Amino acid sequence: MSGDGRRYVVIGGGLAGLACAVWLAEAGKDVTLLERRARLGGRTHAMHAERVEDRADNGQHVIASGYEHLFRYLASVGTRDFVVFPRTSTLRWPDGRQVTVQTSGLGAVRTLFGVHPDAGIADRLRAARATVRLGWQALHPPPDLADLTTEQWLQRVGMPAPAREALWDWLALGIAAEPVARGSAKVFATVMATGFRMAVKHRTPVNIGYPTVDLDTLFVSGALRVFTERGVTVRYRAVARRVQISEGAVTGVLLADGTVVPADDVVCAVPNSNIVGLLDELPEHDEIYSAADELGYTPIVSTNLYLDRPLGTASAFEGLIGGTGIIDEVFDRQIMHGRSTDHGWLYCLTTSGAYEQIGRTGDDIVSEQMALLRRYYPAAADAEVVEAQVVKMPKATFAQVVGMDSLRPPQRTSVPSLVLAGDWTATDWSATMESAAQSAARAVDLLLTRP
Ligand SMILES: Cc1cc2nc3c(=O)[nH]c(=O)nc-3n(C[C@H](O)[C@H](O)[C@H](O)COP(=O)(O)OP(=O)(O)OC[C@H]3O[C@@H](n4cnc5c(N)ncnc54)[C@H](O)[C@@H]3O)c2cc1C
Structure with a gap:
């Protein structure tokens, strides 16, 4: 030293x-x-699931390609290679319809302009125009943006309903962890503007990725190595x-x-x-x-479901449209981590802005999430829950x-x-x-x- x-x-x-x-x-x-x-890790940590001899996380964490300071940290602790950016994701509707969403390159631009299967050409044109307005206003915020909810902002730029349902509402929810009717337009705009600047700087659109290891391996193990090497005292x-x-x-x-x-x-x-x-x-x-x-504070509820069979997902993470109306995403840990299925198939669901769920019991939440999966995945109809972890975080982030x-x-x-x-x-x-x-x-x- x-x-x-x-x-x-x-x-x-x-x-x-x-x-x-x-x-x-x-x-x-x-x-x-x-x-x-x-333990270290704060709100990002792994949890042991004894019955299935596995390590899941306290909540699924996704990573945007524009997270430059996070990547600097991962490089410092030697775990940069444990984050990947898939090229596609899947959106599902309860009637069985599904759409593959491109998340990089030109396909991502198409996604921005509307991927809803019901969207006609007029909707897609309106979505394109509204997206351009949204982008412009993110970079040049109108004076009253701080007073608007994200929903009011989306309405003001004329974002059509199908584009909101298939993309914008859940993107905004993911960013602010708040339903669009409450979430701040300013917060959404600031993140969008940062995303644009990153995209220009790195000449590639901001993409969403995920860790291929549990959160302790990603964030804590490497830090402990650095601490040992450099003589940091941890109390x-x-x-x-x-x-x-x-x-x-x-x-x-x-x-x-x-x-x-x-x-x-x-x-x-x-x-x-x-x-x-x-x-x-x-x-x-x-x-x-x-x-x-x-x-x-905003509450988040995460559920790790170990099932006795695979759901038949097409992507590492899938968006369920028209679910509980908050944000429903299913993360397939088999695809993401290449984990063994000897003790069951692990699916992680995270509900942001979980104002209603937070007061329910763990058993009720598991039943509710299984009912949700049954609406979207035929294979879930007879699936048994081998093990479940419900993590309720009433103070997940500030509101x-x-x-x-x-x-x-x-x-x-x-x-x-x-x-x-x-x-x-x-x-x-x-x-x-x-x-x-x-x-x-x-x-x-x-x-x-x-x-
Ligand atoms: C379920 C869930 C899902 C999320 N999903 C995502 C996502 O997909 N993408 C994303 O980018 N972000 C996500 N987040 C947000 C992300 O986890 C947090 O923003 C981030 O981890 C916060 O880190 P922090 O160090 O600021 O705070 P914390 O992780 O809360 O760390 C603070 C630490 O301080 C310690 N501490 C508190 N008081 C004291 C004291 N008096 N003395 C000593 N120690 C103290 C605590 O124990 C804790 O370890 C998610 C959060 C949750 C909860």
């Missing part, structure tokens, strides 16, 4: 904290990572209570057990749900706490609803040796892994370039 004699402490071992710790260690710094749980079950500041500089982090971890620089990489109290000694703490509170975007605090604080990171801080992205990674890049940059 070359070191500058300063002690860097990162609070929070989710993706943002891991990225900060890895990049500070790469820069030769003396780093301690504090994580309140007994598990270390609950940070308050960052101590004296005369405008950080001096340490007080833990719940009453001990203090001495620090010269601190990255606070906890979610908005855990920030209160930590920054009490920072002059602007009231402002940050009230933003954290106002940002609120990306109208008016929230401007609340996100920057990484910089008034104390130069204290920075913030995490998906909820101000970035070019919605609450995503890329937002977590970008916030980490900015936070580390602020510390490393400080005079």
Whole structure:
């Protein structure tokens, strides 16, 4: 370790904290990572399914090709090759109709302009015109965009119903994790604009991909290797209570057990749900706490279903149109991970904006998801559930609803040796892994370039 004699402490071992710790260690710094749980990974982690001897995830995570900071992290921890970008996906309707959607090249442009089997030529032309308007307004936002829901924006640009049903509504839901009637048009527009810029920079449209391994292998195992090589100290079950500041500089982090971890620089990489109290000694703490509170939460429910037979999916991930009306995607872990089916076939379903599901029991959710699969896949009719995991996350991300975007605090604080990171801080992205990674890049940059 070359070191500058300063002690860097990162609070929070989710993706943002891991990225900060890895990049500070790469820069030769003396780093301690504090994580309140007994494991790293935060909201992206694998779970053991004992009965079927398998490892599934707490929720399916997809990755956009424009996630440049996330890819930088994966390169740092040696797992970049575990993400692939399929060229096609499938949309299904309950009556058995299905459409193959191209997700790259010219086919992707066709997808943008309407793939619904019921869309006539007039609808497709309207969809093309509306898509161009949407793109233009994403890059040159009208002054009132921040006051609109995504639905109002789609209506305003004249997006026809079939194009919304087959693409735009669920794309917007996927990005903001909120139903279009609640989701902020500004959030959607910002992500679209970032996507366009990435596409121009890399001369290829932004594509959606997925990991071919579980989330611990993707994010945590490689980080632990870096930590061992570079001498990073990881403290598990270390609950940070308050960052101590004296005369405008950080001096340490007080833990719940009453001990203090001495620090010269601190990255606070906890979610908005855990920030209160930590920054009490920072002059602007009231402002940050009230933003954290106002940002609120969106629930996500994930279900891992191990079935006794294959469903007959055509793609790694498929969109079910007209399902629960929120967002229904089925991820086939056999295609994605090439996993053995000795103990059953694993299908992962994630419901974003799960305001209704979140209050139901695990058994009810499994029955509901099986009923959904039976409407779309004939093979599901007689399928038995061998094992099921239901993960209910009431505070999955902050709520990306109208008016929230401007609340996100920057990484910089008034104390130069204290920075913030995490998906909820101000970035070019919605609450995503890329937002977590970008916030980490900015936070580390602020510390490393400080005079
Ligand atoms: C089910 C689900 C599906 C998702 N799907 C996608 C997707 O498809 N694509 C995508 O890009 N994003 C997706 N996301 C969002 C993505 O997972 C998050 O944006 C990202 O993981 C957030 O990382 P983070 O480091 O900011 O926060 P976290 O992962 O929450 O990490 C914060 C860490 O801080 C720790 N901590 C908190 N308080 C303290 C304290 N006082 N002391 C010490 N440690 C503390 C926590 O235990 C945690 O480990 C999904 C999220 C969920 C829940």
